[in-house]
Amino acid sequence: MRKASIVWLDTTVKTGTSIYAPTWTMVQQWKAKQITDREYTAQYIQRMQESFNQHPDQWLAELDTDRLILGCFCPPNTFCHRRLLAQMFVRVARAYTDMDTTYHGEYPLPPKA
Ligand SMILES: [Zn+2]
Numbered sequence: 001m002r003k004a005s006i007v008w009l010d011t012t013v014k015t016g017t018s019i020y021a022p023t024w025t026m027v028q029q030w031k032a033k034q035i036t037d038r039e040y041t042a043q044y045i046q047r048m049q050e051s052f053n054q055h056p057d058q059w060l061a062e063l064d065t066d067r068l069i070l071g072c073f074c075p076p077n078t079f080c081h082r083r084l085l086a087q088m089f090v091r092v093a094r095a096y097t098d099m100d101t102t103y104h105g106e107y108p109l110p111p112k113a
Contacts, residue, residue, distance in 0.1 A: 005067070009070055019055050019058065022043075044085075060092070070082040076106040
């Protein structure tokens with residue numbers, strides 16, 4: 001039996017893979033309260049739909065693991081694009097693969113050393 005694989009994917013605009021990140025404009029407008037959570041969500045979902053259309057093979061390759069962890073700077077259980085992205089990955093997995101894919105929610109932050 002192979003070892004369980006875990007992949008940690010940086011989804012931030014600052015240091016992450018751009019195809020899963022929001023844009024700087026979106027982040028700055030949201031932080032400045034120039035766009036609402038709802039507007040940010042709509043923009044991000046549209047951006048990710050375009051991303052999937054342009055990079056379907058990369059999206060599917062990310063799913064080739066036992067556990068995919070989506071990383072961002074936002075604390076657990078706050079508004080963050082990573083939960084939108086998680087939902088999209090689950091939908092992509094169900095639509096395009098025969099994997100049994102489940103969203104496991106947020107992990108608590110590790111204790112500070
Ligand atoms: Zn975030």
